[in-house]
Amino acid sequence: MTALLEVRHATRIFDGLVAVDDVSFTLAPGEILGLIGPNGAGKTTLISLISGTLAPSEGEILFQDEVINRLPAFRRARLGIGRTFQIMRPFPGLSVLDNVAVGALFGRDGGQAKLAKAREQARVSLEFVGLGKDIDKRADELGGPGRKRLELAKALAMQPKVLLCDEVMAGLNHVEIEEVIEIIRKVRDQGISILVIEHVIKAIKSLSDRLLVLHHGEKIADGTPEAVLANPIVIEAYLGKKRA
Ligand SMILES: Nc1ncnc2c1ncn2[C@@H]1O[C@H](COP(=O)(O)OP(=O)(O)OP(=O)(O)O)[C@@H](O)[C@H]1O
Ligand SMILES: [Mg+2]
Incomplete structure (x- = not known):
């Protein structure tokens, strides 16, 4: 291999x-x-x-x-190549969904992805990490464990x-x-x-x-x-x- x-x-x-x-x-x-x-x-x-x-x-x-x-x-x-950050820096006023959509826009589809498609990818990633029910919250409403999952979802949305x-x-x-x-x-x-x-x-x-x-x-x-x-x-x- x-x-x-x-x-x-x-x-x-x-x-x-x-x-x-x-x-x-x-x-x-x-x-x-x-x-x-x-x-x-x-x-x-x-x-x-x-x-x-x-x-x-x-x-x-x-x-x-x-x-x-x-x-x-x-x-x-x-x-x-996707990564999470030890020092997390979500956009606090943006929704959980849009924080992750930013990851999708930055990742493998970057340059071509439309916002609607990025949000679709973000939804999949958030579901995957168990934050499916929190997508409409603001990122700063998440607790510590939620923020760690958000960080993971952002990286995963980069595919x-x-x-x-x-x-x-x-x-x-x-x-x-x-x-x-x-x-x-x-x-x-x-x-x-x-x-x-x-x-x-x-x-x-x-x-x-x-x-x-x-x-x-x-x-x-x-x-x-x-x-x-x-x-x-x-x-x-x-x-x-x-x-x-
Ligand atoms: N941007 C920087 N400018 C100057 N020194 C830095 C910078 N980033 C890291 N260092 C120094 O480089 C060394 C390695 O830091 P690094 O953050 O990679 O360690 P780490 O293994 O991730 O530690 P931790 O377990 O605390 O997260 C440390 O001495 C740190 O102070
Ligand atoms: Mg470190």
């Missing part, structure tokens, strides 16, 4: 700080890849390099064997081939986390590949086919969830160095 997405030696430096340091990995069609690492490890930066909100200082990003890292974010969205999820379970209780896990599994069952950042280890372990770990911007592990979570280097990254 060839990779759908390939990251080759990606590096991003912010004013001398190496946030992502020579990271390489692939994402296979239909795969759920979990991305973990302590706070500040470079996870969000890595997703931004893929989605195009940030440019790599070095390295390449390939999607369906094409080098895409010089394309702006909207072009990558049209190719089929992505790859979905990049940045902490869509943060702040949710365990029942809500289970529900989001089910949604992500259903997304994968539609043939969409997923890269998911998550701090809740139990959730990411049950969801992911493979785990990748970042620490100080470097990839320190990549393998099955069981192997990665038992890896002493990963345990040390999370718990800090043992005192002698």
Whole structure:
């Protein structure tokens, strides 16, 4: 199986700080890849390099064997790269439906989609994430869990081939986390590949086919969830160095 997405030696430096340091990995069609690492490890930066909100200082990003890292974010969205944002920024005064329609206009049908068609796509995505009954609410009337689902619906309305999820379970209780896990599994069952950042280890372990770990911007592990979570280097990254 060839990779759908390939990251080759990606590096991003912010004013001398190496946030992502020579990271390489692939994402296979239909795969759920979990991305973990302590706070500040470079996870969000890595997703931004893929989605195009940030440019790599070095390295390449390939999607369906094409080098895409010089394309702006909207072009990558049209190719089929969708993402959610850790810092959510819905248009508060717009309806839930229209917030998601914006995602549809930005995504794979971008440039040609008419508003009516975008709203139709938005309805499908909102139904899919369980917000079907909230479409006429204003986005700022949704609670925290609703906003996470809204963020997912926006990304799904882009009709992505790859979905990049940045902490869509943060702040949710365990029942809500289970529900989001089910949604992500259903997304994968539609043939969409997923890269998911998550701090809740139990959730990411049950969801992911493979785990990748970042620490100080470097990839320190990549393998099955069981192997990665038992890896002493990963345990040390999370718990800090043992005192002698
Ligand atoms: N736009 C930016 N300008 C300068 N430094 C940044 C910028 N974005 C991120 N950083 C720095 O890069 C490093 C990696 O940040 P990043 O947000 O990618 O980490 P993360 O793994 O997503 O962390 P968290 O788990 O807290 O979300 C951090 O030290 C952060 O302060
Ligand atoms: Mg982050």
